Amino acid sequence: MHPEFAPVAFLAAFSLLLALPWHWRAGNVATLSIIAWLFVTNIIFAVDALIWADSVAIVALTWCDITVKLIVGSNFALPAACLCICIHLEQVSSVRTVRVTPTDKKRRQIFEACMCLGLPVVFMALDYVVQGHRFDIVEDYGCRPATYFSIASIFIIWVPPLVMATASLIFAGLALRHFIQRRITFAAHLDSNHSALTTSRYLRLMLMSILQMIWSLGLTIFTLWFTTVSIPIRPWTTWADVHSNFSRVDQFPTLFTPQIIITSRIALWWTVPASTFLFVAFFAFGNEAIVEYKKALLWIRCTVFRLPPSLPSSSKSGPGSKYVFS
Template sequence: MHFELPLGAFIAATIVLIPLPWHWRARNVPTLSIIGWLFLSNLTFGINSIIWADNVLDVATIWCDIVTKLQIGANLGLPMCCLCLCIHLERIASVREARTTFEQKRWRMVFDLSMCWGLPMIYMALHYVVQGHRFDIVQYFGCRPSTYVSLPAVFLVWVPPLTAAVLTFIYASIALHHFFRRRIIFTRHLQNSNSGLTASRYFRLMAMAVVQMFWTIIVTSLNMWFTCRSGLRPWTGWADVHYNFSRIGMFPALLIPEFALRWTFILWWMLPATSVIFVAFFAFGHDAAREYRACVSWIKGTIFRTKASQSIKLDLPSPSFPHPPSIPKFNAYSATPNPFIENKVDLPFSQSPTASYDPSSFRSSTSSLPTSTSSVPSPKRSSVEV
């Protein structure tokens, strides 16, 4: 088992997220797309190297269908991201747009999303034309896309990334030409363009795009040479190329020639190396150092506020509540005198629970009651019969 494969892939997937916060604030779609493609590719490479570390069994068919298409899309997605970045930098360096408006930013975002994600999806769909069978499983590396090595495969699989790399070089050259013509007022022009770029960021992005362009040409050329080293196969027709399409190729390490296995390791490590190259341009600059200081300050402030709140809670006295006022018990003999009770009044019915109710006696009894409060005599102390 090669434990360095998943370790290297997961480390590469983690470090590409370092420049994510400041590129997210800048809404830089090409660099965010580069981060997305590199993260997904390294993550899938690491998972594959764990699942198929010592076997070539078909244990995750749907996973391999998805992963192999993502690997194909990344071959074009990364060069297209660099191309969009250089187009944006060339537009800023030129004088065609003195100031970027909100409408122009929105349309540029739509264009970048279409180039960085839309075209790779079309590229993934077109790969089916030269896909001889479903996919291959290689020990140590997991599932890999299959390609019917022929002349149509050269134009559909390897020419588009090389074309994007060449166009990136052209736009980068034009952007540098604009810079040398206006190098004196270049910084002021960046401020007036309302692009959120400084001269340091501009050249860092330009250098990253150019280096990635050369690296893409090297990786694509090596991959094309390694795949086509045995020669091109004749295109015998759609039905013959896609015959038995559901077949899954399985390649144990013992059956792979040593030369082919060595080159497979080299090409596999090209992806983590691409991630390291990308991070090297953004993880050690002034902007990165400022972000690191801000992150450390935020962590310290969070820890300090947490400790301070805990200490305040510990120092607070326990709350004390006053005793509720005592309510005196009711005493019928010490209550306010009632004239109807203090003066013996004959009730119209007996207090016995078995007595009957007589309305006539009630009328005769109540007729003797006083009709006005003014004529009520002053109460006198008397015994109450119960």
């Protein structure tokens, strides 16, 4: 039993709200997508940990049908979002970009929406090709996608995230090269492009993307290794054979699971909260976030508690003194 799973996953999910306001106003589709997909995945993990604690009962079938597809989609959405961020950083910092117009921003938002939302939906549909049965239920972890492990599943499930992660690292490397080449005048260059980015935001986005993609590469390779260890690769025969008895739900109690698989499952589960806390660490403590926290506290002070914005300082207090915003 893992009583820590649900609290950690819920904490990870709601910690993402700390980084939400600035990215929402800035219209950063890629970063908003990271927040959304991590939030959804953490909520799924938390609810599953509560329902299937010490249990492999076949319950909440509709919930499982939906969530296993969302888990598949998140495996593509996060690398796609980081790729979009790295492409944008490379474009903004390169000499090719003279200025960023509203039309350019709109075009970028549409592209990022297609990559971060449309592409995962496509692969969620393609997952049916290599879905051997309805889903699996793993004790303490809940319902998980059931993949018919074959050459087809490797190219559909594992190769695209690896390609996107590799491409992200290439674009991140080019963006870092641009930054190093013009590091002295970089802030002025961003300002001349009419970009909403500052040097601090640029570096945080780039470092976060690099770390997330290194993390994603390692995770994808580890997942592929873990699948190879637990399930032997099978030949792709016919559609009818692969999808035979499709409605069945396989159950995996801990008692009959080898220790290496138990350890690997724990490691894989923690990657999602860890990715979330990594993202939050980059964006929940920056200058923009501090400003948002002050605004929120000021709103609570004035609206909820009906207090003045700030108390007058002792040096300026007197009959004619007025309250001022801090």
